[in-house]
Amino acid sequence: MQLAVWTYEGPPHVGAMRVATAMEKLHYVLHAPQGDTYADLLFTMIERRGKRPPVTYTTFEARDLGKDTAQIFQDAAREAVARFNPQAIIVGASCTAELIQDDPAGLAEAMGLPIPAIPLELPSYQRKENWGAAETFYQIVRHLADTSVTRAPREGRKARANILGPTALGFRHRDDLVEIKKILSALDVEINLVAPLGATPEDIKTIGNADFNIVLYPEIADEAARWLERTFAQPAVRTIPIGVGATRSFIADVAELAGADPTPALGDTSSRLPWWSRSVDSTYLTGKRVFIFGDATHAVAAARIAREELGFEVCGLGCYNREFAREIRAEAARCGVEPLITDDHLAVEDAIAAACPELVLGTQMERHIAKRLGLPCAVISAPVHVQDFPARHSPQMGFEGANVIFDTWVHPLVMGLEEHLLTMFREDFEFSDEAGASHHAAHSPRKAATPDPVSEAPVEDIPAPAMAEEGGTLWTAEAERELKKIPFFVRGKARRNTENFAAAEGRRQIDLETLYDAKAHYAR
Amino acid sequence: MSAATLLDGCAAELARPEAEAQRPVLRERGQREVFCGLTGIIWLHRKMQDAFFLVVGSRTCAHLLQSAAGVMIFAEPRFATAIMEERDLAGMVDAQDELDRVVNRLLERRPDIRTLFLVGSCPSEVIKLDLAKAAQRLGAVHMPRVRILNYSGSGIETTFTQGEDACLAALVPVMPALPAEAPAELLIVGSLPDIVEDQFLRLFADLGITRVGCLPARNARELPAVGPNTRYLLAQPFLGDTAMALEGRGAKRIEALFPFGVEGTSDWVRAAAREFGVDAALTEQVLAPGRERARIALSKLRPQLEGKRISFLPDSQLEVPLARYLQDELGMELVEVGTPYLHRAHLARELESFGPNVRLSEGQHVERQLDRVRADRPDITVCGLGLANPLEGEGLTTKWAIELVFSPIHGFDQAADLAELFARPLRRRDLLEV
Numbered sequence: 001m002q003l004a005v006w007t008y009e010g011p012p013h014v015g016a017m018r019v020a021t022a023m024e025k026l027h028y029v030l031h032a033p034q035g036d037t038y039a040d041l042l043f044t045m046i047e048r049r050g051k052r053p054p055v056t057y058t059t060f061e062a063r064d065l066g067k068d069t070a071q072i073f074q075d076a077a078r079e080a081v082a083r084f085n086p087q088a089i090i091v092g093a094s095c096t097a098e099l100i101q102d103d104p105a106g107l108a109e110a111m112g113l114p115i116p117a118i119p120l121e122l123p124s125y126q127r128k129e130n131w132g133a134a135e136t137f138y139q140i141v142r143h144l145a146d147t148s149v150t151r152a153p154r155e156g157r158k159a160r161a162n163i164l165g166p167t168a169l170g171f172r173h174r175d176d177l178v179e180i181k182k183i184l185s186a187l188d189v190e191i192n193l194v195a196p197l198g199a200t201p202e203d204i205k206t207i208g209n210a211d212f213n214i215v216l217y218p219e220i221a222d223e224a225a226r227w228l229e230r231t232f233a234q235p236a237v238r239t240i241p242i243g244v245g246a247t248r249s250f251i252a253d254v255a256e257l258a259g260a261d262p263t264p265a266l267g268d269t270s271s272r273l274p275w276w277s278r279s280v281d282s283t284y285l286t287g288k289r290v291f292i293f294g295d296a297t298h299a300v301a302a303a304r305i306a307r308e309e310l311g312f313e314v315c316g317l318g319c320y321n322r323e324f325a326r327e328i329r330a331e332a333a334r335c336g337v338e339p340l341i342t343d344d345h346l347a348v349e350d351a352i353a354a355a356c357p358e359l360v361l362g363t364q365m366e367r368h369i370a371k372r373l374g375l376p377c378a379v380i381s382a383p384v385h386v387q388d389f390p391a392r393h394s395p396q397m398g399f400e401g402a403n404v405i406f407d408t409w410v411h412p413l414v415m416g417l418e419e420h421l422l423t424m425f426r427e428d429f430e431f432s433d434e435a436g437a438s439h440h441a442a443h444s445p446r447k448a449a450t451p452d453p454v455s456e457a458p459v460e461d462i463p464a465p466a467m468a469e470e471g472g473t474l475w476t477a478e479a480e481r482e483l484k485k486i487p488f489f490v491r492g493k494a495r496r497n498t499e500n501f502a503a504a505e506g507r508r509q510i511d512l513e514t515l516y517d518a519k520a521h522y523a524r
Numbered sequence: 525m526s527a528a529t530l531l532d533g534c535a536a537e538l539a540r541p542e543a544e545a546q547r548p549v550l551r552e553r554g555q556r557e558v559f560c561g562l563t564g565i566i567w568l569h570r571k572m573q574d575a576f577f578l579v580v581g582s583r584t585c586a587h588l589l590q591s592a593a594g595v596m597i598f599a600e601p602r603f604a605t606a607i608m609e610e611r612d613l614a615g616m617v618d619a620q621d622e623l624d625r626v627v628n629r630l631l632e633r634r635p636d637i638r639t640l641f642l643v644g645s646c647p648s649e650v651i652k653l654d655l656a657k658a659a660q661r662l663g664a665v666h667m668p669r670v671r672i673l674n675y676s677g678s679g680i681e682t683t684f685t686q687g688e689d690a691c692l693a694a695l696v697p698v699m700p701a702l703p704a705e706a707p708a709e710l711l712i713v714g715s716l717p718d719i720v721e722d723q724f725l726r727l728f729a730d731l732g733i734t735r736v737g738c739l740p741a742r743n744a745r746e747l748p749a750v751g752p753n754t755r756y757l758l759a760q761p762f763l764g765d766t767a768m769a770l771e772g773r774g775a776k777r778i779e780a781l782f783p784f785g786v787e788g789t790s791d792w793v794r795a796a797a798r799e800f801g802v803d804a805a806l807t808e809q810v811l812a813p814g815r816e817r818a819r820i821a822l823s824k825l826r827p828q829l830e831g832k833r834i835s836f837l838p839d840s841q842l843e844v845p846l847a848r849y850l851q852d853e854l855g856m857e858l859v860e861v862g863t864p865y866l867h868r869a870h871l872a873r874e875l876e877s878f879g880p881n882v883r884l885s886e887g888q889h890v891e892r893q894l895d896r897v898r899a900d901r902p903d904i905t906v907c908g909l910g911l912a913n914p915l916e917g918e919g920l921t922t923k924w925a926i927e928l929v930f931s932p933i934h935g936f937d938q939a940a941d942l943a944e945l946f947a948r949p950l951r952r953r954d955l956l957e958v
Contacts, residue, residue, distance in 0.1 A: 001580075001606045001622040003630060010587040033646045035560025035679025038588045040910030050917030052910065059556045062649065062680040076555070083891060095582035096646035096680070099613070124582060125610045 006365060008320035008343050008383060012122035012132025013094045014039050019136045019220075020090060021053040021168035022196040026140075027086035028055045029077045031069075031097035031104050046386050047169050056080040060097070070102045074111055081113055088144065088201035089113070090136065092120035116201070118143045128343075130219040130295070130321050133167060137196055138223040144201050147231060149208040158190040159258035162210040162234075164225055165217030166197035171298065171382040172396045173197060176216060179398030180241070183251060186265035189258045196220075208232040212257045216240070216397070218297055219321060242301035243309055244273050244402045271399035273406045277310055288413065289493070291316035291357035293340065293348055293366050294381025296324030298396070300331045302361050302380045305405060307335065316340065316355040318348065320363075345369070356496045359413060364388070374492075376412030474502065476511045483515065497522045547875060547884065549866060554889025557908050558839055558864055559926075560679030561687025562645060563592045567930060568691055569602040571715045572744040574638040577603040578630065579677070580623065580655060581645030592926075602637070604630070608647060619651075623658050627672075637670055639744035641691065644676035671698065671745065683864040685762040685840045685929065688715060692739055695747060696769035699739075702751030709735040710796055711748055711775065713767070714760030717932040718742065724759075724783075724935060727793055730810045731802045739766070750775050755799050757792060759783060759934060761874075762841035764867050781873055783934045784942060785849035786818045814936030821940030822853060828947040830855035832903040835896075838862040838888050839908055839925035846906075846928065846942075847882075848874045854943055858882040859902045862893065904950060921953045 009015075013030060020028040021043050030036070037057050043049045058076040060069045081089060091104040105119030118139055122132045151160075163180055166173035177194065184191060192210035193203055207228065213236040215225045225236045235257055241250035248266060255262035276282065290312045292302045296319040306312040318340025319328045325341045332339035340351050349369045352360060360370040360377040364385045370377035379388050380396075395401040475483070486494050494515075501518035502510050562585055565577045579585045586605035593601075606626045612619045623642075631637060640662075642655045655674040663672040675694040677687040692713065702709060710733055712724060721738055728736050737748025739756075752774035758767065761782050771777070780795035781788040790811050797807040834856050836843040843863045850856040860883040868875075878884065885893070890911075897905055897920065904921045912922040923946055933942040 001608055001612055001619070001626050003604055003626050004583075004586045004607050005601065005604045006590050007583060007586045009583075010591075011583040013584075014587065033560070033679040034556040034558055034683065035562070035588065035646070036584060037555070037557050037908075037910055038559055038563075038591055040557070041908075042591055044911070044913040045909050048913060050913055052914045057555050059554065060680065062678075065650065065680070079554075079891075095584045096650055099647055099650045123610070124584065125608060125613055128583065 004344075006345050008345070008363065008365060009129035010039070010042075011095055011124050012127045012129060012135070013092060013120075013124070014042070015129040015132025015134070015220075016090065016092060016120055016122060016136040017043070017053055017055055018129075018133050018167040018169050019140065019196045020055060021049070022166065023140075023199050023201075025087040025200040025202070026054060027080050027084050027089045028053075029073070029080050029089055029091045029104070029108070030055055030057050030094055031073050031092070031102060032057045032059070032094035033061065033096050034059045036094050036096075043168055046384075047389050048386070049168070053168070054084065054086070058097075065100060069097075069100055070107055073102055073104055073107050077108055077111060077113070077117075081115065086115065086201075088116040088118060088140075090118045090120055090140065092122055093124075095124035098124050116143060128321075131323060133220045134223045137164075137167075137220055138227060140196070140201070141204060141207060141224045142227055144204040145207045145228075145231070146205040147208065149206065149232075151209060151211065151232075154211065154259070158188055159212075159260065160190045160192040160210045161237075161254070161258070162192050162207055162213045162228075163194045164213055164215055165221035166194065167217075167220055168197070169382070170217065170220075171379075171384055171388065172394060172401075173217070175393050175395035176397040176401065178393065179395045179400055180214065180216065183241070183247075183265050183398060184254070186268070187251070187255055187258055187260040187262065189254065189260060208234075210234060212236065214254065219295055219324065240297055240301055241397045242298070242401060243305040243405070244271060244399065245308055246301060246304065247271075247398055247402065268399045271402065273309060273399075273402040276403075276406050282310075282410075285410065285413075286311045288312045288359055289315040289355070289357045290359045290361060291352050291355050291366075292380070293318045293320070293352075293360075293362040295319055295321055296327045298381035300327050301396075303331050303335055305402070306361070309402070310406070310409070312359070315357050316351055318342065318351070349373075356493050358490075358493065359409065361409065378409045378412055474499070474508070474510045476509060479511050479515050482512055494519075547878070550883060550885040552885060552887045552889040552892065555891065556683070556864070556888040557837070557890045557910055558888070559592060559684045559908070560588070560646070561677035561682025561684065561690060562588060562643065562679075563684055564677060564687030564691060565589065565603045565643065566593050568688060568715060568740070571718075571742065572639065572740050573602075573742060574636070575602065575641060575744040576630070576634065576637040576639070577641045577643055578627065579603070579605040579643045579645055580648045580653060581605055581608065581643075582647045583607050585645045585647075613651065619653050620658055620661075623653075624662065627662050631666060631670055640666075640670055640672045641694070642672065642674040643691075644674065644678055646678045646680050649676060649678045649680060673698065683838075683841075685760070685842070686765075686865070688760070689763045689765045692763060692766040693769045695740060695744070696750070696766065696773060699747045699773070700749040701773075702749035702754055704752050706749075706751060706753050707735060708753045708755060708800065709737060709749070710800065711737045711739060711750065711754050711756040711770070713739045713756050713758050713770070714763055715740050716759055716934055720932045720934050720938060723937060724793075727810060727814070728796065731793070731797050731800070731807060733796065733800050733802065755796070757796055758870060760842075761845050761867065761870055762865075764865075764870065767870070779873065781848070782845035784845050785853045785939050786815050786822070786936065787852060788845065788849055789818075789934070789936050789939070790815060818936040818939040822943060825940055825943040825947050826854050828950060829943060831857060832950065833857045833859050833900070834946070835860040835900060835902040835905045836862050837890075837893060837897075837905065837907040837911065837925070838864040838885070839906070840929050841865060841867070842925075842928055843906070844871050844874045848877050849939075849942070850946065852877055853939075854946075856946075859900045860885060860893075860896060862886070862888065864888070904946060906946075921949050923949050 043053045056076050058073050060072050091108045108117035166177050213225050213234050215221045215236050215238050228234045237253045239250040239253050241247040251262050251265045290306050292299050299319045303314050303317050306314050314335040317332045320343040329339045345365045360366050360375050361380045363381050364383050367377050498518040501521050502514050611617050642659050644655050659672045659674040673694045675690040741747050750773045754775035755778050756775050757778050778795045778799050781791040783789040783792040843861050847858050847861045851858050862885040866886045906923045906925050912924050915922050932938045
């Protein structure tokens with residue numbers, strides 16, 4: 001048994017729902033008790049979908065157990081096919097139905113339905129949401145793909161690609177797709193199929209017609225892409241075009257497989273991140289300490305952008321999906337940090353507090369952690385909440401995605417010029433630290449009028465190292481006063497560094513001298 | 525609901541012999557678009573501030589709680605899930621030992637917990653994990669510091685608010701005994717927001733009824749006493765099992781309308797006043813200011829709701845009393861009133877005011893019910909979060925049912941707030957020009 005308060009991923013059948021909801025004319029018959037219908041609200045409320053997910057829940061009750069739950073499943077499946085008229089159904093069990101072992105696959109097969117019924121085996125007590133989505137997409141492709149298709153020779157036609165991975169409830173999948181289509185159009189590559197998002201079972205049949213695949217979200221599409229590689233000899237582009245550098249590599253990879261000229265796509269004049277990052281106002285971004293946590297794909301991409309395109313220092317990197325831990329380990333090694341592979345949000349919270357970052361990039365969970373620690377935060381990965389499904393176009397991928405990322409990550413920080421002004425005016429009697437930066441009052445750390453454990457804690461309240469807790473206040477009054485003269489947004493870090501330095505040096509007291517010795521020690 | 529009323533696992537319009545001659549009920553069986561009883565934890569843990577709820581279940585249970593809570597509001601709320609894993613099910617470890625380990629670790633980390641509820645879920649019920657035994661065993665270790673109780677919030681047994689019923693029913697056996705010779709005491713049953721509870725307590729104090737207890741108490745370790753001289757008022761219509769458990773300890777129910785709106789609240793307070801021998805004139809005098817305030821507040825909202833047609837999809841069991849209030853006090857027209865479970869005895873007086881054309885339905889076959897909504901085209905439909913946006917997408921105005929459970933809606937001073945919950949979506953519909 002594992003004690004959990006919040007979870008990064010839902011159960012695997014929620015992953016299957018993300019695939020089913022993304023597709024058209026596919027229906028999911030899910031053997032499940034009442035209550036499991038809660039998952040509908042993820043799509044209708046968080047993603048604001050105007051349609052119910054195409055899922056029929058069989059809704060068995062305690063008194064049905066050991067009697068006619070199998071019959072209930074078959075009735076529900078028959079009714080769903082008659083009512084929704086799908087081109088195919090997927091059938092499976094949620095955690096409770098898995099225990100009663102009704103075998104939805106066998107039951108559906110025995111019914112002789114007029115359409116394909118694709119069985120899903122999603123072990124709820126071992127696997128999680130992303131795995132469930134990947135397995136579901138793979139099973140759909142494997143069952144429906146027409147393996148008899150032969151591609152016409154490449155001469156005299158455009159190269160054709162499948163775009164694989166976007167689902168319902170994905171972080172910015174809708175907008176990423178627009179950017180990817182733009183790139184393919186500039187490369188004169190034809191899109192054979194986008195799946196799961198918007199694809200019908202009939203469309204999936206033709207998946208073998210493409211010359212190659214583009215795996216946008218490996219967490220969801222990699223399993224299927226590997227099968228397609230074996231079955232149709234379709235190579236895959238696996239570069240994730242998040243960030244300017246990655247987008248350039250992606251364009252080069254696609255161009256190579258398509259035999260196209262990458263120049264027009266590379267010359268996209270709307271790519272602004274490079275200049276925004278080089279412009280002098282951005283100098284202050286240099287070496288900002290950033291803690292990154294999310295799904296592996298987005299976390300790795302964020303770490304590269306942070307280091308190479310914004311000049312940040314990555315002070316922590318991790319992911320919650322163990323399946324992709326290898327990618328995180330490799331990137332963490334490049335960043336020189338210990339990788340954090342965990343789905344325990346309390347462990348993530350501890351790691352963030354210990355790392356003392358100036359910016360947190362994470363999921364909805366890290367947004368809450370950062371809020372409580374009084375740290376600026378931007379969201380880079382699922383799971384996300386309703387505010388991360390914006391009305392405006394807001395991709396992560398492609399050059400426009402990099403533009404969006406620049407704005408989104410830099411916005412929560414104090415602006416460059418303003419940072420200097422704050423330093424200049426901090427002695428002014430009319431200047432108050434607690435006012436924070438001018439452009440985002442909602443984000444700036446403030447002292448709550450009444451201490452409230454739920455609301456954001458001021459920066460200074462980051463848990464101090466053990467020595468301070470043991471020995472009480474080590475700071476001399478003079479050093480404490482000096483510390484207050486440091487602007488609030490770096491004060492927590494200064495306190496922390498000084499205490500670590502004092503501990504390492506074995507100093508029993510932190511006086512002015514220690515404070516400035518530490519400053520020299522940590523000088524960048 | 526007895527099994528005999530649901531014959532073939534499909535929608536069945538079956539007539540029960542008694543009483544249904546005048547009031548037929550459409551009984552349906554199919555997909556239910558409702559939460560399970562675990563959801564009650566979201567408000568119960570706020571109400572009982574020294575209690576912790578540990579769901580023994582699956583990843584789905586944990587995901588439900590965080591999704592239904594809407595946002596992860598609290599860093600470490602007073603609930604959690606002990607997620608069962610493959611090795612618990614495959615018998616590689618003893619699930620009871622694992623539970624001991626998890627509970628001990630939890631109680632170590634959270635010394636503020638005084639009452640711990642082990643909450644059963646669908647998977648724990650299916651594998652017949654005996655949580656009563658676990659509660660007893662762990663209780664023997666941790667009492668008196670922590671009292672450990674158990675109930676089931678599983679979706680195979682409970683619907684949404686039935687989770688609160690099961691939780692309160694689990695508290696009844698540990699309520700102290702009120703001796704047979706003790707003076708009569710009033711017990712208010714059903715969790716209410718503190719502000720509403722205080723309003724009611726003031727009303728009863730003004731009537732001279734001072735021996736008043738509340739179940740649940742704000743502190744789960746300070747439960748009110750119960751005995752043959754306990755007279756209880758149900759504040760919520762979904763507490764059938766709790767009522768039965770109280771009757772089992774000798775308490776007697778005061779029959780009344782549920783305290784929604786001016787008339788519901790008046791009837792509820794009057795019934796208690798009569799039971800406690802309060803002078804009728806004094807009762808009216810005490811009720812008058814609240815009635816007047818509510819009347820004024822409602823007079824502004826009535827024009828917005830009068831004549832509007834409303835359908836309730838089954839959700840919280842609050843449907844019948846709320847429908848009565850909206851019809852009688854705001855002039856709304858009831859099209860369909862669906863409820864997950866119809867407690868005939870507790871709702872008898874509420875149902876009296878329904879006209880013959882009101883379609884009353886129990887249980888759910890969500891597809892057929894939505895067909896009826898599309899055919900009826902009510903001005904407003906009360907439904908769960910999974911259905912609200914899809915219905916709005918079809919041009920039907922909706923009200924999320926869950927807000928009715930989370931908001932203070934009982935009593936005189938909330939009557940207009942309750943009406944506003946229905947008026948706002950209608951006003952918004954008229955306001956928007958996009």
